[in-house]
Amino acid sequence: MNNRLQDIQGFLKTILRGSIQPGDIALDLTAGRGRDTLFLAQLVGAEGRVHAFDVQEVALQETQRLLKEQQMAERVHLYHWDHGRLLEKVQDPVQAAMFNLGYLPGHSQEITTQAASTLAALEAVLQLLRQGGVIALTVYRGHPGGLEEAAAVEEFLSCLPRRKYSVLRGEYINQLPNAPYWILVQKNKGDTE
Template sequence: MIKAKYLTKITDINKLYLENILNEGDIVVDATMGNGYDTKYLAQKVGKDGFVYSFDVQESALKSTEKKLKKENLEDRVKLVLDGHENMDKYIDKEVSCVLFNLGYLPRADHMIITKPETTIQAIKHSLNLLKPHGIISISIYTGHPGGIEEKNSIYDFIKDLDQSEFNVLESGFVNQINNPPQLVLIEKKKEYI
């Protein structure tokens, strides 16, 4: 079980929520692979009978993630996809338990390659369709880079209109931190989304 020693990283706080959601055998999605830390975490959580689809547009992300997975013998339960998360519906035809987004840019890479509002909203829409009842979409939103505020605003404009009879939407964030602290949004599907 994950225990957050400090409440300093939104990714660690996110895992506190996910610990009670993810189960062995689940099919899940890492919509923003990055350096592979979330993909590795998800692969460990779903176990040998589960599966992870992981997306990124950068070859360096795939290489970094593949290396992490091989080191832990997890590569057989993950499909690494060199494509944008807005195209996840082309690769996944099963219900999923969780879709994880870690928005912004790839650390230690080109900070000009960022997630964008239009593709992120499209990916969230696909996620809603793929999500099984009581599944979760987890969105870590970073706004301290050019385009980050616009992406956050687009996400909030979209999620505030989700029907509360179909979805629960939870927001979590740091209220006393300066310099654009990240925010976490969780969307739970209550029933079939049409």
């Protein structure tokens, strides 16, 4: 398992590896430093596409640099855009989406994801998500506004129809109270509602 229990991102990537096939379309709704964007680009292959969003130009620059280094830039569309306005850029069915809620590590903690925009992005992703598709969220809540955003996301996701979606939450029980945690959402196969 290679320390996957110590690494939320690694754990979520293990889950997503089983959900994404070459040719799929995936979303990175918080491009950050580009690691998740690169991971998704590797999974979708040359025939697939990744749409990666961030409101910070520096995040997109770091993502672009990493993608070029790894020769994956042609598989990714980068958007300097609020993820809450996702549907203005993407209308295709998607197989997977990743969110890292919080702020860009090593940069200003005053620029963070916000509950209203994140909820709008989740609503949009749910409209685009294919049956069997997965949304993976890492929720960081140790910054100003983090607890409020986490509560809003959980309230929204807990109200999804249980026959149509499976929603799981996982967290460390031996860490600090505001430690990061993960949420997975899958659009159930075979549901006709």
